[in-house]
Amino acid sequence: MREFGYQRASDVAGAVALLGAEPDTRFLGGGTNLVDLMKAGVERPARLIDIRELPLDGIESTPDGGLRIGATVTNGDLGAHPEVRRRYPVLAQAVLAGASGQLRNMATVGGNLLQRTRCGYFTDVTKPCNKREPGSGCPAIEGEHHNHAILGASEHCVAVHPSDMAVALTAFDAVVHFEAGDGPGKSALADFYLPVGDTPHRETALPPGALITGITLPPTPAAVNSRYRKVRERASYAFAIGSVAAALEVRDGVVRDARLALGAVASRPWRAVAAEHVLAGAPADPGTFAAAADAELATARPLPHNGYKVDLIRNLLVAVLTELAEEAAR
Structure with a gap:
């Protein structure tokens, strides 16, 4: 070092x-x-x-009924906060699924947003990696890639974003607040993470030298009926091979609002916009949920050894949405 x-x-x-x-x-x-x-x-x-x-370690309600979360709030405090658990249970579940208690008690919200990919080629400085050394290549495409991207990747990088917390935040239109040399600023989380394109080393839209100061979550009634489901290769404290953050508001058997984001499928938390469009105003039944999953995965481009993720995510989406619809009907 x-x-x-x-x-x-x-x-x-x-x-x-x-x-x-x-x-x-x-x-x-x-x-x-x-x-x-x-x-x-x-x-x-x-x-x-x-x-x-x-x-920057506070969690408080905003005047419009949302939540403001400080950047130095630990993941442990975020997952245990009563208002987070009550109003955004999917966020608490995502944080608790993310790491051991020891790590959650150290890791901060701002740092979680900025954590780097866990691709083995990125973390091995003896190997080329476009994210670490632009222009050096992406050996994962021809090498070990069983847990790499199936959506939104490019020939320059196929790594996935590792955060669980960011997947849940993406589903609810979170806004990142920061302080830069020229004053405060903010960015919708949907714009905060950059498409991988041909510049995988540029991961976020955070201005150079800026400090994340917090996150705001807008009021989202659907978030009360929400769930985070994570699939991993061992039972505890492993990075996801696929995850879903979902919220569903159902009235009279019809989907009135749906919020969906996917994890471990792209270089950034993936907002499932195509699936949300299929769900809006449609019957809350397994057929609709399967059609929504198929619409989202229509653009998937798996590599030779990670095609299993397409079926995994499809099944995961249908299962979670079915569970939420059943809970909404009670």
Whole structure:
């Protein structure tokens, strides 16, 4: 690991100024991803700015009935918060599915949004990787890719985004708030993660040197009837090979609102817009749910060893939506 300096920030503006003064610097929250990458030699910052004592650790209701979540809230506190569990149960479930209790108690909301891919070629500095070294190639396409992307990938990168939390947030039109050198800003989460295209090393629309300060969730009545379902290769604390965040509002047997996002299928959390369009105003039954899943997966382009994900996601979507519809009918 490269030797690095360490400094603790006392306020948001000061933290942004410290980062701007030395570009080869990183913000340190819980460090559960960054420190691992430093140990592997993927990240080599000259200095770390510790932001854990900044006043960004609150969760509160917004005037319109949504929620505001601070960037340094730990995943453990987020998953246990009574308002999150009551109004957005899918978010609490996603966080609790994401890691062990020890990691949840360290990892922060802002850091979770910015965690890097877990592709083995990315984390092995002896291998080429366009995300780590633009233009060097993507060996996963011809190599090990059983847990790689089936949607929205390109010939430049087929890695998937690892966050569970971000999948749930994507389903509910979350907004990311940040502080940059020229003042505060915000970005809808749908625009925050960039398409992989031919620049896989550019993962987010966060301005250079900006600090995430929080997330807001708009009021979403459908979120009360929501669920996060994650499939993984071992029973606990593994990254997803496929996941679904879903919310369903049903009245008189008809879908009035549906929110869907998929995880472990693309370089970013995948909002299932095509499936939502099929569901809107349609009967809340397995036939509709299967048609919605097929519409979303029509553009899937699996690689030779990850085609199983198409069937997995289809079955997962139908199962979760069926469960939510049954619960709504009670």
